[in-house]
Amino acid sequence: MVPTRWQAAILEVLQRQGRARISELARNLAVSEETIRRHVRPLVARGLLGREHGAVHWNGPGGEAPFDRRLRIRAAAKRAIARAAAGLVADGQTVMMDTGSTTAFVAEALAGRERLTLVTNGIEIARSLVGRNGHRVYLAGGELKAELAAAVGPEALAFIGQFRADFAILSIAAVDGEEGLMNYALDEARLARAMMARAERVVLVADQAKFGQRAAVHVARLEEIHTLVTDAPPPEPFAGRLAEAGITLVVAGDQAETTVSSSTMV
Structure with missing residues (x-):
């Protein structure tokens, strides 16, 4: 079963925090509680989630770390996004990347470049390029x-502040035309903001399941990023907000092809 965009968002929340109330999920994702229940039922039936009174909890395989589980969600889309994002980076440049399943795939795609300087807080991201x-x-x-x-x-945060980078390539929990970039954890949001402040260009890598979603912690306004790399054209009115903000939109195909559009090109 391929998760719907709502199911992917629900799974990401539960993999991160273990448990959430239905009302909390509805508020963070800006949908009704009935919508959450409808998308939760198949996940409960598959054994991925467990049900409590008014809440759900993660019930997936216990042998894998939550980060490893996130790598399996929409993996093909994330790999396509990663290839397109890596194409923006030239040999010898300095790149900052925060931790995330999509940025982990970007790190893999960048491994074939030469003489990059990588600054990250992510263990798996560092492992992909070291040596x-x-x-x-x-x-x-x-x-x-x-x-x-x-x-x-x-x-x-102090460590990140010692560097300057050509690119900050960031993952995100949710992105919305009005609220901008959001994350579920304050620590992650602070790290992303620190990287944005130290980079010449900010590249957001986000699959379509993140569009129109909400999360608890605000990270940045849309106008603060330069490029969005994703796997499908964003719907309206979000697409219109991207154009208004002058953001370069890169839509990655399943293979190497990409579609690039914006009034401001990289």
Whole structure:
């Protein structure tokens, strides 16, 4: 079964925090509680989620870390996005990347470049490039969170502040035409903002399941990013807001082809 966009968003929340109330999911995703219940039922039937009174909890395979599970959701779309995002980066440039399943695929796609400088808080992202093709990899310290496979906290923020980058390539939990970029965790949002402040260009990598969603923590306005790389054309009115903000839109195909559109091109 391929998850619907709502099911993918619900799974991501539950994989991160383990449990959520139906009302909380409805509020964060800006849909009705009945919509949440309708999309939760097949996930409960498959054993991925467990049901409680007014809430659901993660009930997936216990042998995998939450980060590993997220890598399996919409993996083909994320790989296509990663190839397109990697195409924006030239040999020898400096790239910041936050932790995330999509950015993990971007790191894999960048491994074939030469002499990159990578600054990240993500363990798996660092692992993809370290020791290969003359890359220099800087991994932030701080509190290590298993569910993120990454370090967060004031130490990580201070570390990021020591660098300047050509690109900040960021993943996100949700993106909306009015609210902009959002995340579920304050630590992750702070890390993303720190990277944005230290980069010449900000590239958001997000599959279509993130469009029109809501999450608890605001990260940035749409106008603060330069490029959105995704796997499908955004719907209206979100597409209109991207155009108003002058954001370069890159729609990745299943193979190497991409479609690029915007009034402001990279």
